[in-house]
Amino acid sequence: MEKWQIYKKFNELDGVIAGSTTKNEEKVYSYSLAIHTGEKVDLIELNRKNFTRKFPENYRFITFLQIHSDIVIDISDFNFNSAWYRGSIEADGIVTDKKGTVLCTLTADCLALLAFDPIAEVIGAAHAGWRGTQKNIAKNLIKKMQKLGAKTENIIVALSPSIKSCCYEVGEEVAKNFTQFSEALVKTGEKKWHLDISIVNKLQLMDLNIKEENIEASTICTSCQNSDYFSYRKECGCTGRFINFIAMKK
Ligand SMILES: [Zn+2]
Known part of the structure; x- marks a missing residue:
């Protein structure tokens, strides 16, 4: 678990547990935790069991069916009839004010946003590829947290x-959506750009008055550090996914 807890700002706080899982070649499918990508589900379930065992016994886990949208859902009142929520929610973000609920985002190159208001005691998690970023899912995530009482000045x-x-x-069809974010977009050739969606999301969060010092952006590139993280691009459409998680402690 310690290896996964890469977010200093969350590690400094008592009330929250957050991190991103890493590959483990000793486990089946290199410790992929996705059940939607064609692997044998019963073998992925072994990895998920191993994952859930790192948390206290009465914690509940929830993933969602990520569809590259800007939909964010409040799952505070969901009824968990098993440790891992079995319903399928089509969304790219979820929020809750319930302690012991582990919000899980599956990624392999895409960005996960993990958010916490320690005063209001509200958490949120979102998945942002270039499409979700273009739709500004960060904005909907923060808005949904505000409905549960979170305040932008306190959100980390x-x-x-x-x-x-x-x-x-990326090509022109992607790049053209991000021309206003010059820090995130580098032109590298004729109709070729290099894009950093993490930087775009950070700027979108700052536009919402999230304090810059309350945003911690991992410096890890999943393609460069492919030995630890699944990379859809580097591994030519690999099917593995790692989980980015956040929960308030009970
Ligand atoms: Zn890289």
Whole structure:
């Protein structure tokens, strides 16, 4: 678990547990935790069992069916009839004010946003590829947290390991959506750009008055550090996913 807890800002706080899992070649499918990508589900369940055992016994886990949207759902009142929520929610973000609920985002190059308001005691998690970023899912995540009482001046956000501009080449159809974010977009050739969606999300969060010092962006590029993280691009459409998680302690 310690290896996964890469977010200093969350580690400094007592009330929250957050991190991103890493590959483990000793486990089946290198410790992929996704059940939607075609592997044998009963074998992925072994990895998930191993994952849940790192948490106290009465914690509950929830993933969601990520569809590259800007939909964020409040799951505070969901009824968990098993340790891992079995319903399928089509969304790219979830929030809760319940302690002991582990919000899980599956990624392999895409960005996860993990957010916490320690005063209001509200957490949120979102998945942002370029499409979700273009739709400004960060904004909907923060708005949904505000509905549960969170305040922008208190919200702390971690941005997960993701593919960075060193490795993320995009064409015009993607680049044209981000021209206003010059820090995140580097032109590298005729109709070729390199994009960093982590930087775009950080700027979108700051536009919402999230304090810059409350945003911790991982410097890890999933493609460069492919030995530890799944990378859809580096591994040519690999099916593995790691989990980015956040929970308030009970
Ligand atoms: Zn890289």
